[in-house]
Amino acid sequence: MPQPLNQPETPLPAGAWRPDALVAALRHAGLRPMQARDAAKVWMNAYYREGLDRDAALARVPPVQAAQLAPLLADDRPLLKVEEVVALDHTRRLLWQTADGLVIESVIIPADNGQRVTLCVSSQVGCGRRCAFCETGRLGLVRNLGVDEIVGQFRLANAIWNDVRDALPAISNVVFMGMGEPLDNLDNVVDAIAVLTHDWVYGLSARKISVSTVGVAKNFGAFFARSSANLALSLNAPDDARRSQLMPVNQRVPMADLKSALLASLPRGRSVLVEYILFAGLNDAPADAELLRAWLEGVPARLNLIPANPGPDARLQSPTQEAVWAFQKQLLDAGVRVMVRYPHGRDVGGACGQLAGAHRQKRGQREEANG
Numbered sequence: 001m002p003q004p005l006n007q008p009e010t011p012l013p014a015g016a017w018r019p020d021a022l023v024a025a026l027r028h029a030g031l032r033p034m035q036a037r038d039a040a041k042v043w044m045n046a047y048y049r050e051g052l053d054r055d056a057a058l059a060r061v062p063p064v065q066a067a068q069l070a071p072l073l074a075d076d077r078p079l080l081k082v083e084e085v086v087a088l089d090h091t092r093r094l095l096w097q098t099a100d101g102l103v104i105e106s107v108i109i110p111a112d113n114g115q116r117v118t119l120c121v122s123s124q125v126g127c128g129r130r131c132a133f134c135e136t137g138r139l140g141l142v143r144n145l146g147v148d149e150i151v152g153q154f155r156l157a158n159a160i161w162n163d164v165r166d167a168l169p170a171i172s173n174v175v176f177m178g179m180g181e182p183l184d185n186l187d188n189v190v191d192a193i194a195v196l197t198h199d200w201v202y203g204l205s206a207r208k209i210s211v212s213t214v215g216v217a218k219n220f221g222a223f224f225a226r227s228s229a230n231l232a233l234s235l236n237a238p239d240d241a242r243r244s245q246l247m248p249v250n251q252r253v254p255m256a257d258l259k260s261a262l263l264a265s266l267p268r269g270r271s272v273l274v275e276y277i278l279f280a281g282l283n284d285a286p287a288d289a290e291l292l293r294a295w296l297e298g299v300p301a302r303l304n305l306i307p308a309n310p311g312p313d314a315r316l317q318s319p320t321q322e323a324v325w326a327f328q329k330q331l332l333d334a335g336v337r338v339m340v341r342y343p344h345g346r347d348v349g350g351a352c353g354q355l356a357g358a359h360r361q362k363r364g365q366r367e368e369a370n371g
């Protein structure tokens with residue numbers, strides 16, 4: 001008799017199981033270790049890599065094991081593609097409707113050099129962080145996405161991309177920079193990364209996954225302990241007054257505390273990516289570059305400068321190209337590792353949550369017009 005492993009036997013949506021948890025649940029259900037491992041592996045390979053649905057993937061599993069596996073796999077909560085927009089730079093924006101009728105977005109982003117393709121995924125429906133430059137922030141938080149809904153974005157986008165990519169590479173990188181603050185949905189984000197990186201699923205490298213946060217400092221330690229994916233910190237301002245204006249999270253965790261929390265939790269040998277959106281006349285002056293340099297001192301970090309896309313707040317404008325170059329040069333001269341990253345898909349709504357925001361607006365207008 002296998003040892004009871006104290007794992008849940010309650011069914012989860014098929015795409016929500018971590019491989020290790022599914023093996024443990026199968027053992028708990030009575031399968032021997034090798035049987036449990038083989039059943040989970042065969043089912044996951046068929047479900048993810050071949051893209052079969054739950055039942056077709058179950059048909060690949062020997063009947064004895066399938067009889068134990070089937071009751072653990074609840075029906076999927078499918079995502080339905082409701083819009084796909086391709087930008088001039090081949091960025092592909094995808095809008096999904098969740099099973100409960102909500103809208104989220106993912107974006108497929110081929111690198112300019114054609115050597116890498118990244119998928120940007122959402123971690124929540126809406127977001128409670130209310131950053132001034134972000135359409136999603138205007139929605140407020142509706143709910144967290146489940147593991148199946150996060151991995152499901154990859155599963156569907158991967159199939160769409162494989163149909164159209166021709167000679168371009170498969171999706172190899174994932175960024176959690178779509179709708180939502182990932183560290184506000186830490187458990188599901190960490191589990192989704194465990195699924196995406198597992199050999200039986202897509203076998204992505206954790207080093208090619210980045211989780212972008214506004215700085216939920218209380219969850220830094222848990223994130224680093226439970227995931228070896230990269231952390232990207234969205235800083236965007238050189239001092240507290242301006243950061244609080246752009247990002248309300250700063251009112252609770254000012255920049256000095258944010259830096260202390262980061263340094264206290266960052267494991268030795270790991271570094272962070274710091275993102276800084278440049279807004280004309282707000283945070284792009286030479287004095288701002290110097291304040292930013294000072295904040296970065298002692299932080300093992302690379303810096304990405306991102307010229308702003310026009311967003312929901314008309315006061316937040318894109319900087320001139322000259323201002324971007326001058327800002328970058330000043331930091332390079334000061335020894336900071338810094339790159340400029342231009343937002344992709346500007347012609348189809350380049351900023352966080354813009355497509356879903358625009359869709360919501362259109363739907364609202366339609367509903368109003370229909371009385």
Ligand code: SF4
Pocket residue numbers: 127128129130131134135136137138178179180181214352353
């Ligand atoms: S930028 Fe990110 S954290 Fe801020 S409101 Fe938008 S989705 Fe939320």
